[in-house]
Amino acid sequence: MYELPRYKNPVLVSSMDGVGTKLKLAVTMDSYTSVGIDIVNHSVNDILTCGATPIFFLDYIAMGQLLPHKIKDIVIGLSGACQEVGCALIGGETAEMPGLYAGDDFDLVGTIVGIVEKEEIINGQDIVPGDIILGLPSSGLHTNGYSLARHVLGESRQVLEQYYPSLGQTVGQALLAPHRCYFNDLKALLPMVKGLAHITGGGFSGNIPRVMPDNVSASLDTSAWNIPPIFNLIQEKGAIGRDEMYQVFNMGIGMIIITSQEHSPIFLRQLPHCAQIGSIIALKDEKRVILN
Amino acid sequence: MYELPRYKNPVLVSSMDGVGTKLKLAVTMDSYTSVGIDIVNHSVNDILTCGATPIFFLDYIAMGQLLPHKIKDIVIGLSGACQEVGCALIGGETAEMPGLYAGDDFDLVGTIVGIVEKEEIINGQDIVPGDIILGLPSSGLHTNGYSLARHVLGESRQVLEQYYPSLGQTVGQALLAPHRCYFNDLKALLPMVKGLAHITGGGFSGNIPRVMPDNVSASLDTSAWNIPPIFNLIQEKGAIGRDEMYQVFNMGIGMIIITSQEHSPIFLRQLPHCAQIGSIIALKDEKRVILN
Numbered sequence: 001m002y003e004l005p006r007y008k009n010p011v012l013v014s015s016m017d018g019v020g021t022k023l024k025l026a027v028t029m030d031s032y033t034s035v036g037i038d039i040v041n042h043s044v045n046d047i048l049t050c051g052a053t054p055i056f057f058l059d060y061i062a063m064g065q066l067l068p069h070k071i072k073d074i075v076i077g078l079s080g081a082c083q084e085v086g087c088a089l090i091g092g093e094t095a096e097m098p099g100l101y102a103g104d105d106f107d108l109v110g111t112i113v114g115i116v117e118k119e120e121i122i123n124g125q126d127i128v129p130g131d132i133i134l135g136l137p138s139s140g141l142h143t144n145g146y147s148l149a150r151h152v153l154g155e156s157r158q159v160l161e162q163y164y165p166s167l168g169q170t171v172g173q174a175l176l177a178p179h180r181c182y183f184n185d186l187k188a189l190l191p192m193v194k195g196l197a198h199i200t201g202g203g204f205s206g207n208i209p210r211v212m213p214d215n216v217s218a219s220l221d222t223s224a225w226n227i228p229p230i231f232n233l234i235q236e237k238g239a240i241g242r243d244e245m246y247q248v249f250n251m252g253i254g255m256i257i258i259t260s261q262e263h264s265p266i267f268l269r270q271l272p273h274c275a276q277i278g279s280i281i282a283l284k285d286e287k288r289v290i291l292n
Numbered sequence: 293m294y295e296l297p298r299y300k301n302p303v304l305v306s307s308m309d310g311v312g313t314k315l316k317l318a319v320t321m322d323s324y325t326s327v328g329i330d331i332v333n334h335s336v337n338d339i340l341t342c343g344a345t346p347i348f349f350l351d352y353i354a355m356g357q358l359l360p361h362k363i364k365d366i367v368i369g370l371s372g373a374c375q376e377v378g379c380a381l382i383g384g385e386t387a388e389m390p391g392l393y394a395g396d397d398f399d400l401v402g403t404i405v406g407i408v409e410k411e412e413i414i415n416g417q418d419i420v421p422g423d424i425i426l427g428l429p430s431s432g433l434h435t436n437g438y439s440l441a442r443h444v445l446g447e448s449r450q451v452l453e454q455y456y457p458s459l460g461q462t463v464g465q466a467l468l469a470p471h472r473c474y475f476n477d478l479k480a481l482l483p484m485v486k487g488l489a490h491i492t493g494g495g496f497s498g499n500i501p502r503v504m505p506d507n508v509s510a511s512l513d514t515s516a517w518n519i520p521p522i523f524n525l526i527q528e529k530g531a532i533g534r535d536e537m538y539q540v541f542n543m544g545i546g547m548i549i550i551t552s553q554e555h556s557p558i559f560l561r562q563l564p565h566c567a568q569i570g571s572i573i574a575l576k577d578e579k580r581v582i583l584n
Contacts, residue, residue, distance in 0.1 A: 003304075101392075102394055111306075
């Protein structure tokens with residue numbers, strides 16, 4: 001139960017999602033806290049794109065056989081990530097389903113509910129040509145593209161424990177890096193945000209157009225940020241084309257902010273890791289996202 | 293997004309749960325609409341015990357390979373059940389996870405959010421000796437006890453397609469009967485309800501004590517209702533003791549209502565299938581639930 005704070009015209013925003021096949025890597029690495037963090041941070045970012053403040057979170061953990069140490073480590077991740085953003089972890093379900101989950105497999109699903117004043121919903125409708133596109137760095141793949149990454153890099157414990165000087169860590173460590181949360185960075189700045197795109201499944205072309213009016217395009221300068229080495233490794237090993245990389249992965253940008261030229265310097269000053277990565281232009285050749 | 297209706301002191305009540313191993317039977321019977329109904333009705337009943345009105349529902353469907361006909365049938369169940377109670381089905385996630393779900397296996401999880409005026413929360417604290425216990429019939433096992441039922445009865449298609457005269461249908465039909473929803477029956481009567489127990493996992497002894505003050509017991513007359521034949525079949529085939537049956541299954545009572553002697557006749561008049569099945573007594577020998 002959650003007693004609602006006072007809002008004039010409260011609108012609830014919710015999202016339910018799973019961690020996806022990143023879970024398979026957690027099983028291989030026998031490391032579960034990071035996926036707990038993942039599902040919370042992924043969910044918080046998802047509803048942040050509407051301007052919502054998270055209020056409560058529920059989790060569902062299903063395993064063939066309930067193993068207390070796994071559940072404990074997942075819950076450490078969940079509860080720590082909830083605490084970071086002042087979100088109540090109010091319950092959920094732990095289900096033992098032998099015969100449905102084989103061996104060490106499990107599923108982890110989360111539901112977040114947040115709240116926003118109706119008048120403060122971010123819907124991208126004020127975005128006009130000339131607006132600035134800012135990017136906030138991701139910590140790695142976050143929670144998307146793992147099927148392709150596992151296919152390209154392999155997924156045995158031996159592969160995951162290989163150290164790469166270019167990564168400065170093992171492949172497994174790079175792939176299990178927890179999804180970064182952008183709520184605390186952005187909450188005070190939300191009144192100056194025109195649009196937010198959480199770069200998840202579908203990458204740049206899948207997520208950016210959804211937050212802009214139909215008559216504009218996003219023109220991005222891909223040299224404006226450093227692509228983390230894990231993406232280069234995947235691209236090289238899999239001989240994957242640039243367009244496909246940007247359709248599957250976040251390529252180092254976890255959240256895109258669209259703001260006015262006037263407000264852009266405030267973001268760049270307040271958020272040291274924020275970079276200008278493009279601008280809004282009038283719709284050109286029906287392409288909504290242009291990668292330069 | 294869900295714009296909240298006007299409440300004086302709104303309290304949100306939510307629940308997240310899965311269907312459990314009943315899903316295995318749905319796979320064997322290749323019949324998916326009923327489990328869609330199950331997860332909604334189970335969830336609606338769960339938050340109804342606090343007096344909450346459902347406002348929105350989200351679903352998570354995970355499969356090894358997404359099969360459109362299965363998903364369609366599940367969603368028919370979900371959306372029909374949501375419509376029945378005026379609950380918005382606002383979204384969710386359909387996840388394809390090869391390597392995590394084997395063969396035809398899948399998982400189905402739901403989250404419900406409901407709302408109740410703080411002053412109208414049902415918390416059982418007014419329950420006193422002399423109050424009446426009423427029972428509303430279940431439609432079968434609902435969503436609990438399937439691991440034991442499958443173990444006892446078997447779970448091959450051949451077993452499930454066997455017709456039993458005592459059931460008037462096949463075992464599979466009896467086991468897949470959708471979870472009954474009690475919201476529409478009870479919504480107008482909630483002001484007269486002192487306590488509600490949704491008989492799910494843990495049966496009578498697991499669910500009734502949670503909704504009563506510590507100083508009372510529930511004294512039940514198990515001859516006051518007809519136990520549906522599917523439970524007798526399971527009990528006989530498995531040679532299961534009576535106490536265990538009442539700890540695992542709902543035994544034909546899906547929802548228990550605790551009300552005053554004064555209000556009890558109103559429930560019995562308005563709800564034709566409702567029966568008086570016991571009464572509240574002062575705590576006796578530390579037993580919270582007494583089966584006579």
